[in-house]
Amino acid sequence: MRLLRFLIGLLLIPVCVAVSRAVFGLVVSLGPGDGPGFPAPALALGGGFGMWLLVFLTLPRPVRTYVAAHELTHALWGWAMGARVMGIRVGKHSGSVTLSESNFLVTLAPYFFPLYTILLIVVYCVLSLFYPMERYYLVWLALVGFTWAFHVTFTVTTLLQKQSDIRQCGHLFSYGVIYLLNVIGVGLWVVAVSSATVDGFASHMGKSLQFVWSGVWAGFAAFGRWARQYSSG
Secondary structure, eight states, X not given: OHHHHHHHHHHHHHHHHHHHXXXXXXXXXXXXXXXXXXXXXXXXXXXXXXXXXXHHHHSOOOHHHHHHHHHHHHHHHHHHXXXXXXXXXXXXXXXXXXXXXXXXXXXXXXXXXXXXXXXXXXXXXXXXXXXXGGGGHHHHHHXXXXXXXXXXXXXXXXXXSOOHHHHHHOHHHHHHHHHHXXXXXXXXXXXXXXXXXHHHHHHHHHHHHHXXXXXXXXXXXXXXXXXXXXXXX
């Protein structure tokens, strides 16, 4: 299984490059817009993101709050995939969750699934069924940016330490999955706060995947030609 995950991790490298290229292309395709500056939703999202960065860099870090999200995400994904949650422990600096079964998605979920951001989205959607929430849209987006930045900063700092989750799934495979799903998330946020569409994002991804894999196969072909010439010489 480790060898298989390592090979899949190798295959994920060009996919990660392609998705990164697609997100960049999506942003570039938006152009300057109809007027000067950035649209209000993007400013709200970015403002919330920047506000958390200021908090993260200047104030004591709420590690227990992150540990709670980390372990609850393990539990939520395990429960969603049919596992029984038999115990959760949340400490000041670490925690644990006991599940009847697990898989790589359950193991890596806290690193690509921003729990507090998703909860905000769910609450907003539910309240929208009963109240006119449009007037609070920009405030909500700022909170989304704030909680999303919380996820990003703690994910990065956590991955800089030795993590049993990463060792369990293999480093190359784990980093590939985490990076890929987080970058796809960035693309979806761009769609949410701009004139970009999901179809446009998918189109950019398709073109980028084709471009990157064409380059990979061309590289393999060139290496094969070189190997044949070297062996015959």
